[in-house]
Amino acid sequence: MINMAIFGNPKQYAFMEDFKRSLKLQIIETLNLQGMQPEEIDDTAPLFGDGLGLDSIDSLELIVLLERNYGIKIQDPREGRRVFESINVMADYIQAHRTK
Amino acid sequence: MRETMYIQAARALSAQGELLNDELPVAGIEPVGNVFYFPSIDYSRWFGIMQLRRMSRLTRAGMAVAIETLRDAGIDKPDAIITGTGKGSLGDTEKFMESIRLHEEGTLNPSPFIQSTYNALNGLIGLHYQVDCYNTTYVHRGFSLEHALQDAQLLFRENRAAQALVGSFEEITAEHFGIKQKLGYWKSFPVRADELFHTSTPGSIAGEGCFFFALGKEPGRQPLAELADLRMLFEPSAAELEQEIHAVLADAQLRLPDIDVLVTGRSGDVRHDRYYDQVAALFNDATQLSFKQLSGEFDTAAGFALRMSANILARQQLPAAAHYAGIMHRPVKNLLIYNNYYGVQHAVYLLRQTV
Amino acid sequence: MYVTGMGIISALGAGIEQNRMALRAQASGLTTARYLQSRLAAQLPLGEVPFSNTALASMAGITPGTENRLVLLATVALNEALGNRFKAGLVRTGFINATSVGGMADVENMYPDLIDPAIAISNLSAGDSLDCAQGTEILARHFGIRQQVATISTACSSSANAIMYGARLVQAGLLDRVICGGVDTLTRFTLNGFSSLRNTDTGLCKPFDEHRNGLNLGEGAAYLVLESERSLAVTGNRPVGLLAGYHNYNEAFHPTAPSPDGNGAYEAMAGALHKAGLLPAAISYINAHGTATINNDIAEAKAMLRLFGGQLPPFSSTKCYTGHTLAAAGAIEAVFSLLAIVHEELYPALHFDMPMSDAAVTPLLSLTEHRKTDHVLSNSFGFGGNNACLILSRYA
Numbered sequence: 001m002i003n004m005a006i007f008g009n010p011k012q013y014a015f016m017e018d019f020k021r022s023l024k025l026q027i028i029e030t031l032n033l034q035g036m037q038p039e040e041i042d043d044t045a046p047l048f049g050d051g052l053g054l055d056s057i058d059s060l061e062l063i064v065l066l067e068r069n070y071g072i073k074i075q076d077p078r079e080g081r082r083v084f085e086s087i088n089v090m091a092d093y094i095q096a097h098r099t100k
Numbered sequence: 101m102r103e104t105m106y107i108q109a110a111r112a113l114s115a116q117g118e119l120l121n122d123e124l125p126v127a128g129i130e131p132v133g134n135v136f137y138f139p140s141i142d143y144s145r146w147f148g149i150m151q152l153r154r155m156s157r158l159t160r161a162g163m164a165v166a167i168e169t170l171r172d173a174g175i176d177k178p179d180a181i182i183t184g185t186g187k188g189s190l191g192d193t194e195k196f197m198e199s200i201r202l203h204e205e206g207t208l209n210p211s212p213f214i215q216s217t218y219n220a221l222n223g224l225i226g227l228h229y230q231v232d233c234y235n236t237t238y239v240h241r242g243f244s245l246e247h248a249l250q251d252a253q254l255l256f257r258e259n260r261a262a263q264a265l266v267g268s269f270e271e272i273t274a275e276h277f278g279i280k281q282k283l284g285y286w287k288s289f290p291v292r293a294d295e296l297f298h299t300s301t302p303g304s305i306a307g308e309g310c311f312f313f314a315l316g317k318e319p320g321r322q323p324l325a326e327l328a329d330l331r332m333l334f335e336p337s338a339a340e341l342e343q344e345i346h347a348v349l350a351d352a353q354l355r356l357p358d359i360d361v362l363v364t365g366r367s368g369d370v371r372h373d374r375y376y377d378q379v380a381a382l383f384n385d386a387t388q389l390s391f392k393q394l395s396g397e398f399d400t401a402a403g404f405a406l407r408m409s410a411n412i413l414a415r416q417q418l419p420a421a422a423h424y425a426g427i428m429h430r431p432v433k434n435l436l437i438y439n440n441y442y443g444v445q446h447a448v449y450l451l452r453q454t455v
Numbered sequence: 456m457y458v459t460g461m462g463i464i465s466a467l468g469a470g471i472e473q474n475r476m477a478l479r480a481q482a483s484g485l486t487t488a489r490y491l492q493s494r495l496a497a498q499l500p501l502g503e504v505p506f507s508n509t510a511l512a513s514m515a516g517i518t519p520g521t522e523n524r525l526v527l528l529a530t531v532a533l534n535e536a537l538g539n540r541f542k543a544g545l546v547r548t549g550f551i552n553a554t555s556v557g558g559m560a561d562v563e564n565m566y567p568d569l570i571d572p573a574i575a576i577s578n579l580s581a582g583d584s585l586d587c588a589q590g591t592e593i594l595a596r597h598f599g600i601r602q603q604v605a606t607i608s609t610a611c612s613s614s615a616n617a618i619m620y621g622a623r624l625v626q627a628g629l630l631d632r633v634i635c636g637g638v639d640t641l642t643r644f645t646l647n648g649f650s651s652l653r654n655t656d657t658g659l660c661k662p663f664d665e666h667r668n669g670l671n672l673g674e675g676a677a678y679l680v681l682e683s684e685r686s687l688a689v690t691g692n693r694p695v696g697l698l699a700g701y702h703n704y705n706e707a708f709h710p711t712a713p714s715p716d717g718n719g720a721y722e723a724m725a726g727a728l729h730k731a732g733l734l735p736a737a738i739s740y741i742n743a744h745g746t747a748t749i750n751n752d753i754a755e756a757k758a759m760l761r762l763f764g765g766q767l768p769p770f771s772s773t774k775c776y777t778g779h780t781l782a783a784a785g786a787i788e789a790v791f792s793l794l795a796i797v798h799e800e801l802y803p804a805l806h807f808d809m810p811m812s813d814a815a816v817t818p819l820l821s822l823t824e825h826r827k828t829d830h831v832l833s834n835s836f837g838f839g840g841n842n843a844c845l846i847l848s849r850y851a
Contacts, residue, residue, distance in 0.1 A: 032153040032211070035144070053150055056712065060210050060653060067207045077653045154710065181705070187586055188608075197566060200647050205494040213648035214711055214838065217555070218587070218608040223839025226707040232722065235705030235841055236616050239587040239608040247605045247620075254623050275570050282569075282576045283583050334595065334604045444592065 020091045030065045031058050043087045051086075059084060071099035105253055106316045106323040106454065108263070109172035110407040113138050113161045114309030114395050119168065124411055125394045125404075127421035130293055134286050135272055136307040136396035154215065155224065158189045158310070162221045162269035163228065165310040170229075170265060173314030174321065179261035180234040181225050182251050184244025184268045185218060186399020186441075190276050192216035221269060234261065241399045242441025244268060245311070245406075246332050253330070256317040263320075267312030268400035277306055285397075285442070287368070296368035296393045297424075304367035307396020311403025313410075319454055325413040325435075328352055329450040336446055338378055345382060345438070348450050352434075360429040361412065362386040363405050363422070365439030367397045372443040379438045380425070386436075387418060388425040402439045402447055409435050413453045456622045456699075457850070459692035460634075460680030462535030463790045464528050465777045466502035466673050469514060470535055475794050478802040479822055483776050485659050485671050491641045492564065495650060500659050502673025502778020503641055504528060523561045523581065525554065525590045529638040532676040533598060536634065541598065546631035546686045549603030551621040552591040553613035553637030555782040558584025560640040590638070603630055608782065610837035611744070612703075613637050614677070615785025615845055619701045622681055631686035636678030636786035645781065646672055652711065654748050660779075662745035662772035663752050663818055665809040670746040673778020677786035679793075696793045699830065699848035700731025706840035712750045713836060717758030720744075723842035724762050724832060731846045737830050738768045738846075740801045742788045743818075744834040745772020746779050751836060756814035769819040775805035785835035785843060792831035792847040800824045 024038035031054070045051040048059070059080045066072040066083075072094065074080050083093045113119040115129050115136035129136070143152060143160045146167055155163060162183075170178060196212040214220065219237040226235055234255060238247040245268040252264040280286060287303040296305060316323065329348050333341060349356065362383045364376045380388055395404035412418060413435060418428045437449040463470065466484025467477035477484060488496040488503040504511075511527035512519040515534065522530070529552070562585045568574045569582055576582040583589055587606040595604045603624055607617045614637025621635030639645075649655050649672060656669035681698060682690065704726055706719025713719055728735060744755055759767055773791050774780075780787055795801055804818035828849065835843045 030209075033149050034152060036149050055709065057154075057210060057214065057652075057710065060651070064207050064209050064651075073207075186588070193585075196648065197563060197644065200563075200643055201567075205643065205647055208647055208651040210648070210651035213644075213651055217610050217838050219610060219837070219839050219841060220710065222609075222705070223707075223710055223841070226705050226840065227710070230707050232704060232706050232719065232840075234703050235609075235839075236607060236620075236703060237609055238605060240591065240604070240606040241586065241588040243588075243605060251620065254627055257627060258623070278572055279569050279576075279582065279585075283579055332603070334592075334601050 016091065020087055023091055024087065026065060026069060027062065030061050041087060045086060047084050047086060048081065066094065069100065070094050072097045103253060103257060105256060105327045106319045107313050107325050107327055107410045108316045108320045108323050109169045109314040110324055110410045111165050111168040111172060112309060112311045112404065112407045113165050114404055115307060116394065119165060124417060124419040125408055125421045131305050131396060134290055134305040135277060136305065138309055156189055156191050156215055158191065158269055158271040159215065159221050159224065162310040163224060166225050166265060166267060166312045169312040169314050175263055175314055177229050177231040178233060178263065178265040180252060180255055180264040181222050182236055182248040182264060182266045183222055184238040184248040184400055185270055186241045186244055187270065188218045188239065189216050189220065190271055190273045194273060194275050242445030242447065243332055245400045245403050246330060246447045249330055252315050263314060263316045265312060266315050267310065268403040269310040270398045270400045271308045272306045272398065293393045297366060299368065300370045302369055302371050304369045304392065304397035307398045307401060309395060309404060311407050323454045324410040326452040326454050327449065328452050331448045333446040335444055341375065341446060342378065345379065345448060348448055352450055354434060356382055357385055359383050359386050359434050359436050360432045361389060361435040363389045363391060363409055363435065363437040365392060365401065365405065366390045367392045372440060375440055375443065386426060387429040389422040390424040391422055394421060399441060402437065405437045405439060406449065409437055409451050413451055456625060456697065457682045457687060457694040458679050458696040458698055458793060459682050459694050460536040460538060461695065461790045461793055462532040463677040463787060464504055464531045465675035465780065465787055466504060467776055468505065469531055471794065478776060478791065481803060481805060481822065483659065483805055485778055488641060493643045493646055495646050498657055499655055500671045501641060502671060502780065504674055522593065523558050523584060524640045525558055525560065525638055526593050528640060528674065528676040529590065529594050530597065532678050533594060533634065536678040536680050537598065543599035546689050547602050548600050549621065549624060549630045549633045550591065550595045550600040551605050551607065551617040551633060551635040552594065553607045553617040553782045554587050554590060555608055555610055555613060555639050556642055556644055557587040558589055559642045559644050563643055600634065609841045610839065611781055611784055612835040612837035612841045612843035613782035613785065615835040615843035616703060618679060618698065618786060618789060618845060619703060619843065622698055622701065625681055625683050632680065632682045634678055634680050636676065637782040638676035639674055639781040639783045641672060641674045656747060659806050660747035660775055661806040662743065662747040662775055662804060663756060663811060663816060664807050665811050667747040667749065667752060669748055670774065671778040673780040675777060675780045675783045675787055677783060677790045679786065679789060694850040696796055696850050697848040698845065700727040700733065700846035702726025702730055702844050704842045706842060708840055711838050713754040713840065715754055717754035719840050719842040720755050720758035720834065720836060721761055723844040724758060724834065727832065727844040727846050733830060733846065735763045736766065738832050739828040740768055740795055740831050741770035742792050742831060742833040743770050743772040744836045745774055747774065753811060753813055755834065756811060756816045760814060760816065767816060769801050769823065771802060771804040771818040773802060785845065788833045788835065789845055789847060792833045795831055796828045796847060796849045799826050799828055801826055801828065
């Protein structure tokens with residue numbers, strides 16, 4: 001998904017950057033990554049497997065986060081893996097589907 | 101159990117904070133609100149952020165103690181991982197129960213549930229060492245650690261292991277303390293450590309801690325002590341208790357005066373003093389030590405005594421902080437631990453100096 | 456090791472007869488729970504024991520309102536296992552119990568009051584029943600068992616481990632006889648726990664099926680009485696079967712999932728066969744762990760295929776009848792294994808339509824009778840990679 005913010009509105013870009021930072025803080029809190037700083041999580045790096053190294057339990061935790069904070073219900077845990085591919089993918093998905 | 105095992109290493113974390121210094125117990129640490137909490141430790145020495153995310157307070161303490169124990173013993177991969185706990189990770193249990201209530205059984209975070217299972221720590225130790233081995237957890241109050249030790253002894257006898265990591269882990273939370281308060285477990289007024297045995301009132305003070313032991317069928321390089329016998333008694337009569345102690349000594353071909361040091365689990369709870377008085381009366385000449393004025397009372401407090409005792413035998417030093425009665429014997433060749441948990445689960449340990 | 460007694464209570468009913476009849480009739484006990492107070496009970500099929508606490512008390516011969524559901528279930532099963540001539544003191548007798556959440560069913564209902572400093576506890580025993588030991592000790596006292604009293608809690612492999620520990624204590628000469636098994640009740644705690652893991656099926660569970668979607672929880676209790684040769688001479692009990700082999704193998708793969716190749720399961724089964732001195736071909740039937748979770752069934756199937764070299768004996772998971780009874784599962788399924796041996800019949804799977812594409816195995820689909828059954832292998836795999844396997848055999 002092309003990030004139109006790069007070409008478009010600086011305000012939108014700033015908003016997404018802020019949002020991604022806040023999302024990283026929420027992820028750090030929910031997954032209990034005490035001591036990790038948002039700056040350490042790369043926007044494009046894979047969150048699972050070789051990247052950050054999250055696993056299936058973390059995926060379930062992130063599904064809870066999406067529901068509690070954004071009202072997004074993910075029914076199939078396997079869909080979760082696609083949504084949580086990276087911060088960018090996750091942020092875009094939340095913005096597109098959030099009900100809160 | 102009448103077959104010897106060797107305690108090759110013994111590490112712990114209790115209110116004494118001994119994970120970092122591995123010293124014998126010292127005086128001067130006071131309970132806070134009748135609780136001996138173990139201190140906060142910087143676990144980054146052992147674990148990265150990703151590992152720590154799955155480990156709540158009790159689990160990280162247990163893991164660190166287990167790692168130090170195996171390191172001391174020079175064991176790369178344990179042949180068996182056997183633990184005991186009375187209440188497990190209470191923090192996680194409480195957290196999950198609260199979340200069920202708060203979210204009315206809606207979408208819930210799974211981690212506290214997983215982490216609350218009694219054998220979660222065992223699984224994590226196995227993962228840490230990438231070792232597939234015999235692994236089990238006993239959850240039976242004042243017998244939890246003892247069954248774990250007995251199981252290791254069975255494994256050695258069956259030739260299924262040459263060494264084993266055996267330990268206990270226990271925590272107390274404010275919430276659980278409150279429940280136990282109502283059940284009459286604790287003193288109804290604040291006590292200091294040095295007052296514990298002088299009030300003649302019911303109840304004790306709470307404690308928590310993790311105690312791990314590297315056990316071997318053979319002595320190994322430099323064992324701390326020999327665990328020569330271990331007996332459990334379920335609600336014994338006075339006669340049965342005395343009989344069992346005589347049996348332990350007879351099986352070891354020892355007489356009563358051969359016991360240099362008697363360590364008792366006196367808890368300050370007047371309701372159960374009579375057992376300790378009865379046992380102490382058998383060993384008039386022994387040095388009498390106590391430990392719950394240092395550790396507090398909890399299901400697996402015997403772990404504190406076991407570690408302390410193994411070190412007494414290894415270092416031939418008697419901690420003044422544990423002194424209860426009698427002159428301080430030296431040398432210490434034979435040591436008996438007698439403990440009970442609220443008069444229900446009783447255990448007798450015979451430890452001997454390794455030659 | 457001689458098995459001289461067994462007792463059981465599950466969603467299929469109380470006692471061996473009721474359970475066996477249901478298995479033979481392919482009548483699942485999974486239904487909508489009537490007694491469990493949970494929002495999820497309306498959404499999820501559960502293997503609830505179909506008796507109220509009052510009814511259970513009556514069956515157990517206990518004054519209603521004095522013991523919790525955990526103790527009641529266990530007492531009913533123990534009464535059957537021990538029979539009415541049981542005298543604990545006749546030989547050195549121990550009790551090795553297993554449970555995953557102890558008295559949680561009652562504690563979770565009274566918890567807000569329990570933690571409120573302003574409210575006194577009216578029932579001290581209930582207030583102290585959160586842990587695993589309380590129930591065990593009440594039962595030990597009730598039956599007069601005084602030696603080697605223990606409780607094991609290793610999630611879904613608990614009672615299999617209890618049976619193993621009990622057998623080893625007898626083998627080592629520390630006991631002559633041991634009563635071992637396990638009990639668990641349905642609780643909001645476990646129901647919400649497994650639900651939060653997305654491991655529960657809103658429909659009837661389909662073990663080993665391509666479209667399986669998780670487990671259904673259940674509750675129950677089962678116990679075996681194991682005796683040494685020496686003990687038999689004193690008690691005069693007649694063996695109904697043998698515990699021929701067992702193994703515990705913990706796999707370091709993941710806190711909750713088995714390794715996809717089923718190595719842990721494989722080692723547990725291979726170890727049990729080795730202990731029993733049997734070759735895979737000797738196995739007449741496998742009572743699989745078969746929880747119907749995505750992960751377990753594939754791992755277990757692969758392990759079975761690898762161990763039996765493609766020559767799989769008939770197998771089925773009976774969790775489609777009872778639900779996953781957690782700590783009680785190992786013992787309940789050991790009883791089912793013994794029933795198969797004694798009655799020379801094999802119990803079929805339920806809710807099976809299509810084999811898994813990644814490991815195409817087909818469980819037994821219809822009741823097989825008049826089938827001489829010498830050795831049955833029973834699997835119980837738990838969280839943390841704790842894999843236990845028991846082998847029950849015919850007593851000639």
